[in-house]
Amino acid sequence: MNYNLSQLSGKDEKKSTFAVLKKLLLLIAHERRRLLFAFIAMVINSALLLLSPLIIGHTIDNYMTTKQFDGVLLYSGILLVMFLITLFTGYLQTKLMGGVGQRMLYTLRNAIFNKLQELPVSFFSQNKAGDLISRVNNDTDKVNQFFSQSLMQFLSSLFTMLGSGVFLLLINFKLGTATLGPAVLILLFTVLASAWVKRKNAVNLKSVGSLSAGIQESLNNFKVIIAFNRRDYFRKRFDETNQQNYHTAIGAGIANNIFVPVFGLFSSIAQLVVLLYGIQLIAAGEFTIGLLISYLSYAVTFYNPLRQLAALWSSLQVALAAWDRISQILSLENDLRTVRDDTRHRSDALLSFRNVHFAYAGGQEILHNISFDLQKGKTYALIGPTGGGKTTTASLMARLYDATSGTVLLDGKDIRSFTAEERTNRIGFILQEPFLFSGTVRDNILYSNTAYKDYTNAQLEAVIQAAHLEDLLLLFDKGLETEVSSGADNISLGQKQLIAFMRAVLRNPKLLILDEATANIDTVTEQLLSDILNKLPQETTLVIIAHRLNTIENADEIYFVNSGEVIKAGTMDHAMNMLIKGKRSS
Numbered sequence: 001m002n003y004n005l006s007q008l009s010g011k012d013e014k015k016s017t018f019a020v021l022k023k024l025l026l027l028i029a030h031e032r033r034r035l036l037f038a039f040i041a042m043v044i045n046s047a048l049l050l051l052s053p054l055i056i057g058h059t060i061d062n063y064m065t066t067k068q069f070d071g072v073l074l075y076s077g078i079l080l081v082m083f084l085i086t087l088f089t090g091y092l093q094t095k096l097m098g099g100v101g102q103r104m105l106y107t108l109r110n111a112i113f114n115k116l117q118e119l120p121v122s123f124f125s126q127n128k129a130g131d132l133i134s135r136v137n138n139d140t141d142k143v144n145q146f147f148s149q150s151l152m153q154f155l156s157s158l159f160t161m162l163g164s165g166v167f168l169l170l171i172n173f174k175l176g177t178a179t180l181g182p183a184v185l186i187l188l189f190t191v192l193a194s195a196w197v198k199r200k201n202a203v204n205l206k207s208v209g210s211l212s213a214g215i216q217e218s219l220n221n222f223k224v225i226i227a228f229n230r231r232d233y234f235r236k237r238f239d240e241t242n243q244q245n246y247h248t249a250i251g252a253g254i255a256n257n258i259f260v261p262v263f264g265l266f267s268s269i270a271q272l273v274v275l276l277y278g279i280q281l282i283a284a285g286e287f288t289i290g291l292l293i294s295y296l297s298y299a300v301t302f303y304n305p306l307r308q309l310a311a312l313w314s315s316l317q318v319a320l321a322a323w324d325r326i327s328q329i330l331s332l333e334n335d336l337r338t339v340r341d342d343t344r345h346r347s348d349a350l351l352s353f354r355n356v357h358f359a360y361a362g363g364q365e366i367l368h369n370i371s372f373d374l375q376k377g378k379t380y381a382l383i384g385p386t387g388g389g390k391t392t393t394a395s396l397m398a399r400l401y402d403a404t405s406g407t408v409l410l411d412g413k414d415i416r417s418f419t420a421e422e423r424t425n426r427i428g429f430i431l432q433e434p435f436l437f438s439g440t441v442r443d444n445i446l447y448s449n450t451a452y453k454d455y456t457n458a459q460l461e462a463v464i465q466a467a468h469l470e471d472l473l474l475l476f477d478k479g480l481e482t483e484v485s486s487g488a489d490n491i492s493l494g495q496k497q498l499i500a501f502m503r504a505v506l507r508n509p510k511l512l513i514l515d516e517a518t519a520n521i522d523t524v525t526e527q528l529l530s531d532i533l534n535k536l537p538q539e540t541t542l543v544i545i546a547h548r549l550n551t552i553e554n555a556d557e558i559y560f561v562n563s564g565e566v567i568k569a570g571t572m573d574h575a576m577n578m579l580i581k582g583k584r585s586s
């Protein structure tokens, strides 16, 4: 399946702004109580702001012009109290919405991270880790910013604007219509420009992802970069990506700010209309000065929020573009689903390949029509030239990928009919590049092994002894409590392989696959591992992939893997010949 996010479009990408906004609001639907309080605070805030021009007009017409300063003082006091209340309701709104936004951010990040945990290996090989990190960290924050900072402001601006609009029309319908005229043009402009603004932001977010991927790649490979003196190359590469990001950010910035001057222009035109038309009405005796001042204030309270809406609209477009990138991941499904298998397969082997074909997504076929059986308790070796397909064959045995066609049987049943837990309990896979997590050796060898989770170190050491692994543990300074740092740079590659080995053996799998698992281990320790393998329960089936032929001399069967074929190699000498010929021809 194609999991390449840069080639996929999310389900929401083509939907209208309001359809996606509705979906985004569902993310905070469970916060109804807080949203209600924030909404009430917003309504009080906006209502008080709406009332103030009316009070000012009333004070001017009834108390200022008649020089009744007691009244002026009284209404000034009322206005001050109103402003203090708006201060409090504004604070309440920010506090409540800040919490809503942060909780939404928390939930969203968890949702993406959990989805990432569900997705198959092919998803990770088709996407760059840095870009995924940027989606989890940066894009979710853009959505949060909209909710925590903009949503209530957005509603408040809308509310104030509508209220002012109503007042403008009620005070004088003709003047009101003339004042609101430019707003219609603004609306038209917004509708036309929004898709373009969102697109500019999507390009920018993508380039932030590339930037993050570039940083991640160079940090992960810093040793190679230093050893090969490639710092200048990476500096140049980073500079190019950074420059690209700079240009897309400028593009997005221009797009995001386009609304502000346009809205500003139309709002100034509207105020000019009010002034000119209003003065005419006063001259005709149809209007008072106080009313004109109130009117101008309403025009300001109508157009100011509109200006704010311009900035908020951009923030919404950024959030929508970020949401597209997030929803791309959330809408993915693992194509390695558990399926029912009602077919009666005739097989007493532990694992069988039946006419298996396999190709990586978008690539050429790597395995052509492969069939073989792995019997219980036997040891198999896979040999072949580099790139011949050994790891791919082993990955299909462990169902890291599904066959493109044909069937892999485990215990006589389609391997796809086992749940991930059932399968991993049966199959232990020691990868070519073992990965360790930050923690101790104990944490790492018990990774995904619940059987000994609550054991004390002494109990665990007894289990390790029973599995004949105690000599391996001695190779770590502080035994089970030896610290392993993130990326595990404080221990050698060989030690990493030993931990991976203990991790797999302690699970007591029916099938143990070792992919070049002893490549970085000295010959004495390798002998130790070989002894441990000989003492595994009799029914354990072993698959060993190795370039060093001494590692596989005890194999019951040797398979030669090359050019899409997996064929029995017979004796060790014959296998050697095939390998030499294979290497020559490849």
Ligand SMILES: Nc1ncnc2c1ncn2[C@@H]1O[C@H](COP(=O)(O)OP(=O)(O)OP(=O)(O)O)[C@@H](O)[C@H]1O
Pocket: 125, 360, 361, 363, 366, 384, 385, 386, 387, 388, 389, 390, 391, 392, 393
């Ligand atoms: N994730 C992947 N996506 C696309 N192609 C891949 C992927 N992994 C391996 N390949 C290709 O599949 C072919 C077989 O690779 P594989 O790793 O199975 O070989 P191998 O025999 O295990 O090699 P080695 O001895 O070097 O480990 C190679 O041509 C390789 O380029």
